[in-house]
Amino acid sequence: MQSKDLLQLAEQFGSPLYVYDAEKIKSQYERLTKAFSKVEKLRINYAMKALSNVAILQLLRDLGSCLDAVSIQEVQLGLHAGYSPDQIFFTPNGVSLEEIEEVHALGVQINIDNLSILEQFGTKHPTVPVCIRINPHVMAGGNENISVGHIDSKFGISVHQLPHLVRIVENTNMNIAGIHMHTGSDILDIEVFLYAAEILFDAARNFKNLEFLDFGSGFKVPYKKDDIETDIEELGKKLSKRFNAFCAEYGKDLTLIFEPGKFLVSEAGFFLAKVNVVKQTTSTVFAGIDSGFNHLIRPMFYGSSHHIENISNPKGKERFYSVVGYICETDTFASNRRIQEIAEGDILCFRNAGAYCYSMSSNYNSRYKPAEVLWINGEGHLIRAHETFEDLLRNQISLPASVAKQ
Numbered sequence: 001m002q003s004k005d006l007l008q009l010a011e012q013f014g015s016p017l018y019v020y021d022a023e024k025i026k027s028q029y030e031r032l033t034k035a036f037s038k039v040e041k042l043r044i045n046y047a048m049k050a051l052s053n054v055a056i057l058q059l060l061r062d063l064g065s066c067l068d069a070v071s072i073q074e075v076q077l078g079l080h081a082g083y084s085p086d087q088i089f090f091t092p093n094g095v096s097l098e099e100i101e102e103v104h105a106l107g108v109q110i111n112i113d114n115l116s117i118l119e120q121f122g123t124k125h126p127t128v129p130v131c132i133r134i135n136p137h138v139m140a141g142g143n144e145n146i147s148v149g150h151i152d153s154k155f156g157i158s159v160h161q162l163p164h165l166v167r168i169v170e171n172t173n174m175n176i177a178g179i180h181m182h183t184g185s186d187i188l189d190i191e192v193f194l195y196a197a198e199i200l201f202d203a204a205r206n207f208k209n210l211e212f213l214d215f216g217s218g219f220k221v222p223y224k225k226d227d228i229e230t231d232i233e234e235l236g237k238k239l240s241k242r243f244n245a246f247c248a249e250y251g252k253d254l255t256l257i258f259e260p261g262k263f264l265v266s267e268a269g270f271f272l273a274k275v276n277v278v279k280q281t282t283s284t285v286f287a288g289i290d291s292g293f294n295h296l297i298r299p300m301f302y303g304s305s306h307h308i309e310n311i312s313n314p315k316g317k318e319r320f321y322s323v324v325g326y327i328c329e330t331d332t333f334a335s336n337r338r339i340q341e342i343a344e345g346d347i348l349c350f351r352n353a354g355a356y357c358y359s360m361s362s363n364y365n366s367r368y369k370p371a372e373v374l375w376i377n378g379e380g381h382l383i384r385a386h387e388t389f390e391d392l393l394r395n396q397i398s399l400p401a402s403v404a405k406q
């Protein structure tokens with residue numbers, strides 16, 4: 001997508017605005033499947049928590065993707081978007097047995113990540129094929145909030161608890177169809193994936209009726225020009241070879257599953273915001289935009305660094321700016337960042353705004369959430385309208401006058 005197209009979309013749909021490039025999603029999907037083309041049975045479960053707009057789900061479904069859902073509401077959204085139950089995988093963390101039962105009743109594959117629920121579910125449904133999430137105790141990920149496979153993490157069943165796990169499976173006679181792990185996000189080093197894969201293979205040797213192994217995700221994507229990223233092609237070559245060798249040893253062609261979020265949608269997303277005010281202080285020049293951490297929380301939450309460009313003045317001379325939001329707390333998107341000279345009214349474009357951006361947005365400060373547009377075949381299609389005052393009031397109930405007066 002070009003800056004002039006983004007600028008035109010900001011004019012057409014207003015700001016702030018999320019824009020997603022369908023072509024980039026498609027090319028990332030194809031890149032991943034090509035990297036693992038030597039694996040007989042490959043399945044991609046898009047981690048829909050990254051970006052769950054129904055139009056995006058439909059786009060990925062048409063490319064051949066399945067879904068990774070972490071709440072019953074995500075499962076319902078997936079079904080609404082046209083996925084069949086067997087195309088959806090439920091990999092929640094810390095949810096109730098009731099929610100797991102409800103999802104199972106919809107015909108969706110469930111993944112269990114603790115021994116307590118495993119024992120209860122297995123006792124009730126010994127014949128239902130279940131996947132289990134292993135915690136491989138690998139410290140990996142770009143930030144502690146997205147490192148989820150280490151020993152202090154709440155995710156998964158420790159590999160050291162395998163003897164207990166196997167005992168539960170034998171006692172309940174339950175059916176373990178798959179093993180899953182996910183060590184974190186933003187993992188650059190492919191050796192981490194290969195090392196964790198060996199732990200998964202070791203765990204898999206304890207179960208005789210497996211159908212699949214799910215390696216989770218965590219691929220690091222580039223955040224600016226010439227940035228480093230996980231070498232998917234190299235990982236594809238090395239992991240496919242190890243996976244195929246494991247299948248030969250196991251005596252069955254298992255399905256290899258990945259559940260990428262960021263890899264598929266991060267780079268496809270652009271967040272456009274207008275500069276409300278340029279404010280020179282004694283220490284910096286602030287560019288204050290018509291947004292804040294209510295719309296894009298990642299820089300404040302994880303310290304993620306989104307490349308920012310002034311698409312209203314693409315050829316402008318670069319100056320240093322601190323880009324901040326309008327929220328009544330410090331919400332700094334970038335400090336001392338070189339950006340083309342900014343004037344009030346200019347549109348700034350934040351890159352890598354596809355994953356965990358809109359999906360983490362809120363109505364904090366009683367602001368509306370932005371609209372979303374999908375750029376497809378050279379045209380922008382509105383896929384979520386800008387909110388209105390009615391949206392803010394929806395589900396709010398005023399007190400009856402008799403109670404309010406007491």
Ligand SMILES: Cc1ncc(COP(=O)(O)O)c(C=O)c1O
Binds near residue numbers: 182260
């Ligand atoms: C279980 C699980 N799978 C997949 C993902 C997607 O990870 P990423 O966006 O890094 O691809 C996540 C992210 O939080 C996750 O928790």
